[in-house]
Amino acid sequence: MQTLIKNGTIVNPQGCSRLDILIEDDRIVALGPTLRAPGAQAVNAKDCYIFPGFIDTHTHFDLDTGSALTADNFITGTKAAALGGTTCVLDFATQERDGTLQQALAQWHEKAQGSSCNYGFHMAIARWDEGVRQEMAAMLEQGVSSYKMYMVYDALRVDDGQIFLALQEAARLGSLIGVHCENWDVLQQMIQQVKASGLTGPYGHPLSRPPAIEAEAVARFMRIAQLAHAPAYVVHLSTAQGLEEARRARARGQRVYLETCPQYLLLTDLCYQAEDGAKYVMSPPLRKSWDNEALWQALGSGEINTIGTDHCSFTMAQKAMGSEDFSKIPNGAPGVQHRAQLLYTYGVCKGRITLEQMAALLSSNAAALFGMPDRGILALGRAADLVVWDPSYTGCITDTNHAHNCDNSPYAGFAVQGRARDVFVNGQAVVRDGQIVAAGLGKYIHRSRCSLY
Numbered sequence: 451m452q453t454l455i456k457n458g459t460i461v462n463p464q465g466c467s468r469l470d471i472l473i474e475d476d477r478i479v480a481l482g483p484t485l486r487a488p489g490a491q492a493v494n495a496k497d498c499y500i501f502p503g504f505i506d507t508h509t510h511f512d513l514d515t516g517s518a519l520t521a522d523n524f525i526t527g528t529k530a531a532a533l534g535g536t537t538c539v540l541d542f543a544t545q546e547r548d549g550t551l552q553q554a555l556a557q558w559h560e561k562a563q564g565s566s567c568n569y570g571f572h573m574a575i576a577r578w579d580e581g582v583r584q585e586m587a588a589m590l591e592q593g594v595s596s597y598k599m600y601m602v603y604d605a606l607r608v609d610d611g612q613i614f615l616a617l618q619e620a621a622r623l624g625s626l627i628g629v630h631c632e633n634w635d636v637l638q639q640m641i642q643q644v645k646a647s648g649l650t651g652p653y654g655h656p657l658s659r660p661p662a663i664e665a666e667a668v669a670r671f672m673r674i675a676q677l678a679h680a681p682a683y684v685v686h687l688s689t690a691q692g693l694e695e696a697r698r699a700r701a702r703g704q705r706v707y708l709e710t711c712p713q714y715l716l717l718t719d720l721c722y723q724a725e726d727g728a729k730y731v732m733s734p735p736l737r738k739s740w741d742n743e744a745l746w747q748a749l750g751s752g753e754i755n756t757i758g759t760d761h762c763s764f765t766m767a768q769k770a771m772g773s774e775d776f777s778k779i780p781n782g783a784p785g786v787q788h789r790a791q792l793l794y795t796y797g798v799c800k801g802r803i804t805l806e807q808m809a810a811l812l813s814s815n816a817a818a819l820f821g822m823p824d825r826g827i828l829a830l831g832r833a834a835d836l837v838v839w840d841p842s843y844t845g846c847i848t849d850t851n852h853a854h855n856c857d858n859s860p861y862a863g864f865a866v867q868g869r870a871r872d873v874f875v876n877g878q879a880v881v882r883d884g885q886i887v888a889a890g891l892g893k894y895i896h897r898s899r900c901s902l903y
């Protein structure tokens with residue numbers, strides 16, 4: 451089957467050009483100023499941009515934190531993703547403390563059945579030992595070339611020595627390790643101090659995890675990676691201070707890659723004073739406007755490589771578990787549907803980043819870092835994952851007018867410009883005119899080594 455997308459402007463990191471695109475099965479088979487393909491299904495993309503399908507580097511679907519199960523599973527989460535132009539999510543398959551990586555991978559393959567966009571898995575290592583080290587080669591053979599390690603959370607955190615050993619093994623395999631950087635021991639003490647001072651509501655959350663909690667951990671991770679001769683990937687960077695530590699490591703010659711999230715670009719800790727402050731409880735917490743600004747500047751200068759959502763949705767009823775104690779509020783917020791809209795509205799339309807940078811941040815950089823050479827660029831022979839972006843659309847996000855399976859959005863009240871009008875996943879139309887038209891067509895992406903090694 452052929453589809454001809456006509457009259458659009460294609461956007462790649464290297465530039466924009468007015469080109470038609472011909473898709474056959476799951477591939478781009480021709481690009482040209484005026485293509486003809488009798489018999490092909492025609493899509494008119496006049497006045498629209500065509501982006502390589504967006505890749506969300508950070509989602510948590512169907513995750514049980516021990517106290518709460520996320521509201522979105524892969525079925526609902528990947529539909530919301532596709533509606534936002536995301537054609538591939540990288541979710542976190544999470545090892546259980548007494549389990550193997552292989553068991554976690556099998557479990558996440560099961561969970562992801564029926565996804566509406568493509569998917570791959572970072573593997574979250576929750577226990578380190580010689581057996582786990584040996585499993586990493588087997589993971590690569592099965593398409594897992596990236597990992598996450600946590601410095602926080604009792605069920606997940608590993609120590610610095612374990613991060614060091616995992617980084618060494620990852621460097622040997624050409625895999626990438628991302629770390630959740632916060633100082634657990636100090637923040638545990640600070641939570642007790644903040645609560646003892648009488649601050650038990652959501653505003654206690656950012657007070658117990660100030661910027662230096664992140665920056666200290668970023669600095670430590672950078673030095674551990676230096677010692678391991680391994681590249682370092684910081685997930686969900688939220689502070690100007692953390693960014694400074696990453697800059698220092700780069701200045702020493704280290705290979706450092708950074709991810710941030712829309713919430714750290716657009717929201718501040720004033721949100722915690724709102725009546726529904728619990729909905730903004732996530733870790734790291736929301737910061738100050740100057741942190742937002744520092745991160746926007748780092749996007750513009752190319753210092754930040756990827757934008758993930760850290761989509762981890764809970765209902766307000768679940769959030770109420772912590773109404774007497776902020777440290778018991780389930781951590782996380784929904785966002786998988788709105789990443790591109792927010793970046794377009796508040797990045798491109800405000801002149802902070804270019805269209806080309808949007809393509810790089812939402813797609814190409816992730817494809818390169820996470821071993822998906824077939825994706826992230828619109829070019830001959832590449833996978834036909836693409837987004838027809840209508841820049842004329844205007845709307846406003848509310849707590850309920852989205853496809854997330856929960857009753858809140860941290861972006862409620864945000865005006866947005868532009869939307870994914872049509873979305874193609876593996877050459878098939880999954881979204882037309884802003885509506886899901888085909889569900890469950892997502893495939894597992896078998897990823898290869900990080901191509902930036």
Ligand SMILES: [Zn+2]
Nearest residue numbers: 508509510760
């Ligand atoms: Zn996360």
